[in-house]
Amino acid sequence: MNKVLGIDIGGTSIKVGMFSVDGVLEAVTKIPTGEIVSEAAFAVVTEGLKGLLAENGAKPADVIAIGLDVPGPVDDEGKVGMLANIELDPEGLQAAIKHTFPNANLAFVNDANAAALGELWQGTAKGANSFVLVAIGTGVGGGVVCNGKLISGAFGAGGEIGHITVNRDETASCGCGRKGCLEQYASATGIVRGYKQACKQLGTTPVNLDGPTDTLSVFNAYRAGDEAAQTAISQMCDCLGYALAQISAVVDPQIYLIGGGVGGGFKLYADELRAAFRKYCLAPCVATRILPASLGNDAAMYGCAYQALLERGE
């Protein structure tokens, strides 16, 4: 039976899903890795993959496609760019996997792009012709699908919607070196920062926060009527709605999907986000739907598997 693997590469471990070619997730495993830059580390990965297959009655020769999602840019040709947050030698890992799985097509996919493809394959966006996934976590990533296909970009910057400028007057720098990016206001980090600033301005005491990305506590404070939390979430919705309106003037998707960790709080801010989008968008786009993503943390694992499978058919 033909199988497809989706490999979600993180800083300290990888998560692997074994799929049928129809997109049914049949088994999942986690493989602790650390840096993936040596033959020994590549072997840990390939042995882990073989183990997952063996446990589930499959052989390496059954695997026809393997996707790997990475937290960094991947261009239209599938080439991986600079990876800031993990230690990975993509070419080395690719060679090792290719050696173990000779029948498999391999594809690297940017993590937010992979999440979009996952939603297209088996999530909220199944069958959609066009949509944009907004992945809100520590940063803000995105995946743009038009005419049923992912737009990776000529330089791997397709869907880098966290770096749409929303405030030209900002003086603080974004991680990208520019100023006033969406990510500075609408990421988990941005929401928590906005909350603290609002507390300062209002002269109120912030609730206890478990680190710089603890939006859960901010959302709970919002539910309890905390004014500063309302201010921070309004700012997040305003910035995100404004950025989505800019995206609509470029690709005009049918749907925006809100995913990532902060996507989990979607119900809390959905109305305010939709209102902000409608305030800023071109008139024909007011009917664009803004919905929650549905695959949670598995989305990228699904999506990179799907991309590897799609490329095989080309």
Next chain:
Amino acid sequence: MNKVLGIDIGGTSIKVGMFSVDGVLEAVTKIPTGEIVSEAAFAVVTEGLKGLLAENGAKPADVIAIGLDVPGPVDDEGKVGMLANIELDPEGLQAAIKHTFPNANLAFVNDANAAALGELWQGTAKGANSFVLVAIGTGVGGGVVCNGKLISGAFGAGGEIGHITVNRDETASCGCGRKGCLEQYASATGIVRGYKQACKQLGTTPVNLDGPTDTLSVFNAYRAGDEAAQTAISQMCDCLGYALAQISAVVDPQIYLIGGGVGGGFKLYADELRAAFRKYCLAPCVATRILPASLGNDAAMYGCAYQALLERGE
């Protein structure tokens, strides 16, 4: 011999090109029309098309595809939206043409989108996987091509890049009802307005202007060292470069093509525009090329023909 027609619909006349299926423009004619809302007017169009074919040794049955470009929104399904500037009954015209050319696939395409497709078929973008055409005329239109395909948009707003917000502090309204759109600064109208404002601020006398879109005179003044013209063109380049940088964070194209009437002056402002884009874009995108379009006023006629031909093969 199979033929393809491209019909460029204007306010007082239509321009028709007869193409080979390989994209060679074999003959062109202009048909005076006026409003295209009655059976009599539809007959003027179909008779004109038949005349063009007869003069060039072809029959209606030879025509396998007919594209019509219109100055207004056309959605992903090919449905024409509100047309503000021309009197046209698209369904009526479509039925009349279909009756006369039973073998032809018909397609409506937005004019700027059609221009992009024209450049993809036979212009500067031939063979490109991704590019964005910026059509600068009275307004600023655009056509976005990714993965080799046009992005019309779910509501026909794909490529409406003239309505990317570049100045959130603007108090004057754009034609779309919003404020601070690219079109307010980088269109022919915007450049001339910017020139007049700069003259006022500098206390200088504007050169003679032949109406509100006479960028030619502003460009000539620029060449002669007119400081206000330099200011207006710098503002246009800054706004356009900023908007293109936002587009790159969404679709990250290989190439930007500058077309439309103002595109003719490309050499004059190319360096300044490229510098503005590099100032605002994400680091990986600095190598994006910004080039002049090559088909001039024929681009849309080529492109709508191409779209009708492409859809036939699907």
